[in-house]
Amino acid sequence: MIILQLNKKDFEYDLYSLIRAFYPGTEVTVLYGEEETEDTYTLRIQLAYSDDAIRIRMENGDRQLISEETEAVDYPGDRKETKNRLKYRLYRMLERCTGQSLPWGTLTGIRPTKIPMAFLEEGKKPAWIAQYMRETYLTSPEKTALGISIAVREREILKDIPYENGYSLYVGIPFCPSICLYCSFSSSPISVWEDRVDAYLDALCQEIAFGAEEYAGRTLSTIYIGGGTPTTLNPAQLERLLSEIEGHFPLENVKEYTVEAGRPDSITREKLEVLRRHPVTRISVNPQTMNQETLDLIGRRHTVEQTKEAFLLARELGFDNINMDLIVGLPGEAYPQVERTMQEIAALGPDSLTVHSLALKRATRLNLFKDQYRELSFVNSSQIMDMTAEYARRAGMFPYYLYRQKNMAGNFENVGYAAPGKEGLYNILIMEEKQSILALGAGASTKIVAAADRIDRIENVKDIKSYIERIDEMIERKRQGLQKYGK
Numbered sequence: 067m068i069i070l071q072l073n074k075k076d077f078e079y080d081l082y083s084l085i086r087a088f089y090p091g092t093e094v095t096v097l098y099g100e101e102e103t104e105d106t107y108t109l110r111i112q113l114a115y116s117d118d119a120i121r122i123r124m125e126n127g128d129r130q131l132i133s134e135e136t137e138a139v140d141y142p143g144d145r146k147e148t149k150n151r152l153k154y155r156l157y158r159m160l161e162r163c164t165g166q167s168l169p170w171g172t173l174t175g176i177r178p179t180k181i182p183m184a185f186l187e188e189g190k191k192p193a194w195i196a197q198y199m200r201e202t203y204l205t206s207p208e209k210t211a212l213g214i215s216i217a218v219r220e221r222e223i224l225k226d227i228p229y230e231n232g233y234s235l236y237v238g239i240p241f242c243p244s245i246c247l248y249c250s251f252s253s254s255p256i257s258v259w260e261d262r263v264d265a266y267l268d269a270l271c272q273e274i275a276f277g278a279e280e281y282a283g284r285t286l287s288t289i290y291i292g293g294g295t296p297t298t299l300n301p302a303q304l305e306r307l308l309s310e311i312e313g314h315f316p317l318e319n320v321k322e323y324t325v326e327a328g329r330p331d332s333i334t335r336e337k338l339e340v341l342r343r344h345p346v347t348r349i350s351v352n353p354q355t356m357n358q359e360t361l362d363l364i365g366r367r368h369t370v371e372q373t374k375e376a377f378l379l380a381r382e383l384g385f386d387n388i389n390m391d392l393i394v395g396l397p398g399e400a401y402p403q404v405e406r407t408m409q410e411i412a413a414l415g416p417d418s419l420t421v422h423s424l425a426l427k428r429a430t431r432l433n434l435f436k437d438q439y440r441e442l443s444f445v446n447s448s449q450i451m452d453m454t455a456e457y458a459r460r461a462g463m464f465p466y467y468l469y470r471q472k473n474m475a476g477n478f479e480n481v482g483y484a485a486p487g488k489e490g491l492y493n494i495l496i497m498e499e500k501q502s503i504l505a506l507g508a509g510a511s512t513k514i515v516a517a518a519d520r521i522d523r524i525e526n527v528k529d530i531k532s533y534i535e536r537i538d539e540m541i542e543r544k545r546q547g548l549q550k551y552g553k
Contacts (some may be wrong), residue, residue, distance in 0.1 A: 069110040071097040076115060076142075077149055083174035084153055085111065087477050088160045109163075111156070115141055120152055124159060133159050150202055157204055168477050169448065171204030176470045177497055178209075178479075182217040192218065208448075212481075216468050220494050223466065227321070227491070229501050229515070232285040233553065234492055235277070235315060237270070237307070238507030239293040240530055242329065256298040259530060263303060266508070266530060269537035271310050273506045276541045278314035280548055281504055286315055288322040290492040296325055297332040301340050308344045317345060322491045324348040330376040331368035338383050348490065351377045352391035356410035357403050360396050370410070377414050387488050390416040394454065394478075395424030395446040404450050408457040418484035419463060420493075421454045425471040451478055458483035467494045502553060508533035512544065514551040522551040 068085060072078055078096050085094050095103065107127055114121040120139055124132040137155045139148045153172040161167055170178060181203075185195045192214050199205045199213070241256040241263065259266070289311065299307065317323075325341055327333050327349045341349065353373040355361060361368065380388055392407055411419065423446055455465070463483035467490070470479045482493055495501050496513075499521055505512045509528035513521055524547035526540050527533050533540065 067093045067095060067105055067107045069095055069097060069103065069107045071101070071110060071112045073099060073114045077152060080149060080153060080174060081111075081113070081156060083472065084156060084172060085160065086472075087168055087174065088164050088166065090477070113152075117141060120148075120155075122156060122159060124163065132163060135159060154202070154204065167204075167206070169206045169209045170470070170477065170479070171200075171206070171209075173203050173205060173470075176472075177499070178205075178470060179213050179217045179220065179468050180498060182214045183220065183498060186217055186221055209479075212465060213468065216465050216481075219464070219466050219489075220498060223489050223491065224494060224498070224500065227287050227495070227501065228285050232287045233281060233502045233504055234288040234290065234495050235286060235311075236492075236496075236503055236505040236507075236510060237274070237289070237291045237311065238505070238510045239291065239296040239299060239307075240266075240508045240528075241293065241298040242295045242332075256295075262530070262534070263299065265534050267299075267303060267306060269534045269540075270307070270507055272537055273541055273544075274310050274314055276544065277504050277506055280545070281315075281553060284553065285319050286317070287320065287501065288324070288492040288495065289315070289317075289320060290322075290324045290326070292324075292326045293328070295328040295332050297327045297329070297334075297337050299337075301334075301336045304337055304340045305343075308340070308346075312344065320345075322347055324350070324490065324492060326350045326352075327376075327380075328352045329366070329368060330372040333376040333379070335379060335383070338380055338385070342383055342385075348387040348389065348488075349380060349385055350389040350391060351380060351416075352389075353407070353411070354391060354393045355396055355399065355403070356392075356407040357399065360399055360403065363397060374410075374414065377416070387417045389418040389420060389484075389490065390414070391420045391422060392454075393422045393424050394450055401447070401450055401453065405453060408454055412457055412461055415461065417488040418482065418490060419458055419461075420480065420482045421451070421458075422480045423451075423471075423478040446478055448478075455481070455483075461485075466490075467497055469497050512547070514547075514553065516551060522547070524548070524551070 068089060070078065070081055070085060075098060082094055082096060097103065110125050112123040118138060118141070119136050120141065121134070121136045123134045126132055135155060137151055139151055141148045157172045181199065182195045185198070195214055196210050199210045200207070241259055297304070323346050325346050330351060330353065333351065351373065354366060356370050356373065358370050361370070377388065390411055392411065394404055462485050465481050466484050467482040468479055482490060484490065496503060499513065499515055502515045503513045508526060508530050510526045512524040514524070516522060524544050527536060
């Protein structure tokens with residue numbers, strides 16, 4: 067266990083996240099003031115804030131001093147500068163203590179591309195931005211270049227998207243064929259809820275009608291139907307949902323209409339034919355891995371062959387913008403297994419590919435029952451990430467969006483690659499937070515992008531039963547939120 071002890075509550079989450087990045091899988095306990103713990107610890111990091119300096123002291127489990135440094139700051143005057151310099155100093159101390167560095171340096175947030183994007187919009191040149199990021203955040207040359215190149219590409223892709231008068235629509239279907247070992251999303255097995263799916267759609271349709279009325283007169287840019295797995299709906303239910311959306315929302319300015327088909331075991335010819343009858347422009351067929359042993363282990367109840375069959379069926383029916391997702395760092399997978407997946411995906415030839423680094427979140431079964439999986443290895447490395455990037459490049463796909471999550475394998479990132487013109491617009495918009503997103507369904511979180519870079523959220527309950535029974539309350543919650551925050 068590691069102790070982080072502060073003389074006052076400030077910046078503790080940033081410091082906690084940075085320590086966890088250096089010591090993945092190690093428990094970090096935060097204490098304040100003179101609090102003590104009876105638990106044994108391997109490392110204690112103490113911070114003392116004063117008006118003009120911050121003192122950082124590191125000691126081992128025997129209370130022997132490892133390192134002690136003082137950083138002069140204007141505290142609490144310039145909080146941003148104080149935070150950057152504090153994290154810089156702690157990073158250097160942890161770097162010496164562990165003998166390792168982190169690819170993203172001191173950056174612990176989930177949207178690192180927002181930093182170069184903001185500077186580009188101020189007119190700064192990429193070379194200046196690169197130097198600033200390396201010196202301020204200690205990002206590696208490779209990650210610095212990746213972040214800036216993606217920000218440049220995002221600006222070009224989004225140049226015609228209206229921000230102030232525009233919005234995107236998210237519709238959530240919180241059902242899946244089964245729940246994967248690593249999943250922390252708000253989804254439930256369709257077998258448990260099969261007799262209540264229509265009741266869920268009844269409630270969702272009420273919220274769709276309300277949302278369309280509230281946003282009338284604004285420009286709808288993108289639609290994204292996600293989950294869960296939207297194709298757990300049967301063909302009639304899928305037809306009903308799409309018809310309801312298209313009957314209420316104007317589609318003449320929609321640049322992208324995505325349905326995340328997702329799990330291959332939920333995809334049928336009849337369901338794909340329903341999607342083809344509607345103006346859906348983009349779908350996903352997500353294998354996560356093309357190694358059958360891993361699929362069986364993580365609870366993906368489909369085969370590698372089913373993935374191939376679903377993809378080829380979608381191509382046969384005329385879908386020309388198909389995304390595939392995979393996860394690096396799955397249990398038991400190292401370089402050879404990931405390369406096998408990349409070879410299989412390259413042979414299929416998707417239009418875009420999202421490479422996720424496994425994030426072991428607290429709510430996942432993999433974490434809740436970790437004692438059962440203690441012998442499994444979770445491997446990610448710069449060599450593996452570079453290999454996936456090279457396969458994408460050979461396939462004519464380029465990185466176009468990026469985000470990070472807490473507790474990611476190898477402290478890396480999730481990267482979206484796409485052929486030119488096949489980029490996922492909604493993916494960029496939700497990451498860069500430049501346009502409001504009206505989100506409908508259980509667990510959906512509406513984002514209102516306000517002035518001065520403020521993001522306000524209006525959240526629906528995650529529990530499906532509560533969403534159905536409290537739909538009037540959800541609509542009223544949204545009504546009040548939109549009146550308070552705008553749209």
